[in-house]
Amino acid sequence: DGGITQSPKYLFRKEGQNVTLSCEQNLNHDAMYWYRQDPGQGLRLIYYSQIVNDFQKGDIAEGYSVSREKKESFPLTVTSAQKNPTAFYLCASSIGDRDRPGYTFGSGTRLTVV
């Protein structure tokens, strides 16, 4: 079955370290997205990519970086510049067809700074 896989499920980071969250999809979707979720704050868009080798900043891109070298993969790096990285991170994808809108989500990665 097709879907989106996020790994790891739980991740612990020491202060000053960069960490990379994995997001892989086998849905043949063109667009992929990263969201951050904090308690009581809904979903906030970090980065998105609508085509391979291209991506755009979302509302809270500072301290994060992404790449989109393959259609299936959209990894997110949380850099040491992100001052408060502890959060739940969600990856999503969409088919990119305006007549078939809607996202498919991964199961999330919970990042904790220790």
Added chain:
Amino acid sequence: AQSVTQLGSHVSVSEGALVLLRCNYSSSVPPYLFWYVQYPNQGLQLLLKYTSAATLVKGINGFEAEFKKSETSFHLTKPSAHMSDAAEYFCAVKNAGNMLTFGGGTRLMVKP
């Protein structure tokens, strides 16, 4: 850009009671609207979507939503709440570039 507003960040109902979660949209053209559900420590799952085919949309788990243009609303309902319905619910609207804008979410609590 179009937006959605979810009234009530927390809603509490008794098991067996009606569930009503409110969503209002801001749009001057017919929107595409969605409801997603999120269980603890999981991703979001699509409950239902409105794409202008029918104003009453039926989704999974007994949920449905009615698109009311006159009220710019897309409220989510379920006739009888079950303990397993306890989760966070998000309303969303499609914007340019096929991107979704999400509401702030409503946490549904179901009391036994």
